Amino acid sequence: MPEKKIKVAIVFNEPHPELYIKPNQLEEKKLGFVPYFEVENITPIEEYEIMAQKLKKNGVNAYTLNIKDDILSLLKDIKKNKPDIVFNFVEIYKEDSRNEMNIVGLLELLRMPFTGAPPMALANCQSKIFTKRLLNAIGIKTPRFKILKKLPKSFRHSLKYPLIVKPAYEDASVGIENESIVENVEKLKERTDYIIKYFTQPALVEEFIEGRELNVAVLGDLEPAALPISEIDFSEMPDHLHNIVSYQAKWDPHHEAYHKTIPICPAKLPKRIEKKAKETALKAFKAMGCRDYARVDMRLSKDNQLYVLEVNPNPDLTEGAGFMRSSETSGLSYVETLKKIIYLSRERAERQGIKLVA
Ligand SMILES: Nc1ncnc2c1ncn2[C@@H]1O[C@H](COP(=O)(O)OP(=O)(O)O)[C@@H](O)[C@H]1O
Ligand SMILES: [Mg+2]
CATH class of the missing domain: 3.40.50 (Rossmann fold)
Structure with missing residues (x-):
């Protein structure tokens, strides 16, 4: 039968x-x-x-x-x-x-x-703040940060400009635009005020990591494995736009950023960095309680340090999306x-x- x-x-x-x-x-x-x-x-x-x-x-x-x-x-x-x-x-x-x-x-x-992912992993990863604290506790670097629940009277902090101001609990580049990157305290105030009011949630202020952007896909349950690394190539980005995957870069086909943030898989990386990025992604996947499939977003600074930006449980699985690109590069078709x-x-x-x- x-x-x-x-x-x-x-x-x-x-x-x-x-x-x-x-x-x-x-x-x-x-x-x-x-x-x-x-x-x-x-x-x-x-x-x-x-x-x-x-x-x-x-x-x-x-x-x-x-x-x-x-x-x-x-x-x-x-x-x-x-x-x-x-x-x-x-x-x-x-x-x-x-x-x-x-x-x-x-x-x-x-x-x-x-x-x-199970409920706990979805809950853990939803908060970028929780993610950072947990990853920092197990020795994974994330950009230095400060959380602002309301606009403080004095903006004293030890973070180094440029900074990026993000909504603490959003995803998919929501609230991330060219204006998110600030070079001085005036702009920092303006953007923080906007995030708190518009998104009614804390603003996460992070040091902006110049450098390369890497996405590391992980597949598996008891024995998860990192797939070939994907990089977002910013080399065609015009001078008036920052090298970030902004909301416009992700979602607006009529915006220049959409066409100047080009994924490359496999990323060309020195062996040592590739190994470290994959190890970091696996460690983050396990610590956050992810399962089956996830994607860890990182930046590689100019001095070759890896910083995890966030962990995405259940990332987009549509054909051509980042996760599938890595999986296909590893030899598995879309259906497989x-x-x-x-x-x-x-x-x-x-x-x-x-x-x-x-
Ligand atoms: N600290 C940072 N340094 C450099 N770029 C950043 C930083 N934080 C965010 N970005 C840029 O913004 C994009 C979206 O940020 P991310 O934290 O991954 O949020 P989302 O959940 O919206 O994808 C990243 O892919 C990256 O290009
Ligand atoms: Mg992201």
Whole structure:
């Protein structure tokens, strides 16, 4: 008898698909610079559909479920369709990204196997401040910093300019723009005030690390391994823009920064630094309690010191995204990587004595 296919629910939360506007095509004349990338014309929902189709063609009984801000729809689906594994893509619930950890908390209570990080790791990594304190405690360098919950009367600190001012609990370059880098106390005050008021959360002020930017992807559960390192090449960045992956660089195809922050994988690095970056990423992955897949963002300073900026559990797995680039460079195709993540959670469920149908 042929083996029964594993059933996987690809679960995500896109409560307002009707609001998604596809970006206009690029017109070089209007842009005033030569675009490097084409405009992506696939919505996130289409992206998940494609993922399900590709998995189906490759022996996985996959289907998609958009929970649309309704947790009961997830419970009903699990009861009705009885998936073996939930492939978890829920990052936000009712507009609050702190709920990310609660969704998987619920899956744990249900003893429903799911891919990726457990609630604790999602909680740990959400706070850049907590991450820095924990990593510093185990000897991993992060940029020197100060936390400002409100605008202080006097801005005395021992940090060295230039500084970067970030929202403490955001992700995906939210709140990170060219103006985030400040060279003097006036600008520091202005930006801190803006972050505290606009994002209603503390401002994390860090020393700005000039140098190279490295992303180290990690794949695995009991024996995680670092994949080939990816670097963001800033060499084409114009002088009026700082060498950072700003919000515009990540999300706005009509912005110059988007086309001048070019990923290169594998990064060309001296062997010693490559080894150190991978060791650091693995140590950070384990300390933060990550699982299955994660990406550790780092800067390599001009004097060859590695500083971890943050740890991203469950990073973007769409085709062409940073994690997949590293995985493909390591020799695993897109579908093979997805299947590997599915099998990691199946093996974990088996170790925990959870009976799967497949
Ligand atoms: N201390 C720093 N020194 C240099 N660049 C930084 C620093 N902090 C952030 N950046 C830049 O801002 C980007 C986003 O910051 P990061 O801390 O990774 O937040 P996010 O969660 O939004 O990705 C980084 O990829 C990097 O380019
Ligand atoms: Mg980052």
